[in-house]
Amino acid sequence: MTNARTAKNTRDKAAELRAEVARREARRRSMIALAAVAAVIAVIVGSFVLVQNTKRDTLTSTAASALPANVGDDGSIVVGKASAPVTLTVYEDFQCPACLSFEQANGQQIKTWVDAGTVKVSYRPIAFLDRASTTRYSTRSLNAAAAVVASAPDAFPAFHDALFASQPAEGGAGLPDQQLIDLAVEAGAPKDKVTPAIEGLTYEAWTAKVTDQASKDGVNQTPTLLVNGTKLDSFAPDTVKQAVEAAAK
């Protein structure tokens, strides 16, 4: 072995050693970085979940203290004779365009059944489309409906129809509170009662509660229709008619 080759070998070994030390150092640093980042994220996520869960619990207890009168424990608003053999359960969101189509296609027929005493409608309005307006119209309109039912249950059907007739387009600001008040009064609700409830969002916690309950019951879209508890696949008038007539027999 010549001296030159020995010297080169030594140099190579030294370089390899240095590279290995640098790699080890980088690995150590990256472990520290990972541990630090993971700890920061864990603290942020943990405290965020804690705060949100506490907020939700508070809202639930608020809902219990501000339930609108004349509404069932399950959040139902029943229209029609108690003796009617068929119960049509209707989950709707006043912001939902498909619910408007459903009302336009079936509203008249349902009224006829209700008047004849064949059907009672268990309305289960929910508010899950707040993102579709800039002012949380979904929640505001449902709160207004609760205000109407609480002060004048007989005014609900007219108010319900009026809300759909003047349904705002998705993505806009929705109807202003004043217009909701006007519609409620036109439908027959007392102005002095509904005005503070609509402007103050008195039943907001209740709207969150019934919307959450619907989700827990497996209702993920509106309209959802049930005839005596059985879910319908479609809200086409033929399907609805067939199911109601079969249930009435």
Add this chain to the structure above:
Amino acid sequence: MSLVSPPSSGTTFSRTLSLSRARALSTAARWLIGGVYTVFGLAKLADIDTTIRSVRAYQLLPESIVPSVGTALPVVEIAVGVLLLLGLVTRPAAVVTGLLSLAFFIGVSLAWARGLSIECGCFGNGGYTSNPVPGYLRELAINTAMILASLWLIRRPMSWISLDGALRLHHHPEA
């Protein structure tokens, strides 16, 4: 770049070229995943209640943990998204996005197979749909892209303009 005893200068040149191409691709993958996770995470964070309902709609988790999962999910998504945009702890962050997108992929597939009609919340869209199939396809496509990009980053975490590079945290001999 330290290459241990290069066989010939020609190979070194082509290796250098393919390494820089790999880094360009890794940079693009980081920004793609980071952008998608941050943007959709913010959308979910803006409406936590809807996110919780979406998680519930998949009927895969027990009700007792659904609200906490729905609350934590957007924050975790934004966190790993920002980490990838910054290029900090790139490889572990890519492991998380890969696993999350795999979970979303499986969730959407199961929902579709079981005929569940879901206003899919995994990437923060909302509203009523009578035909969920286009939404399912969109979710599957996005998540497939996320999984592939994450796998690439796990294999090749070194990229340009990254904090990992600036803080000299790389110790992967292959890159």
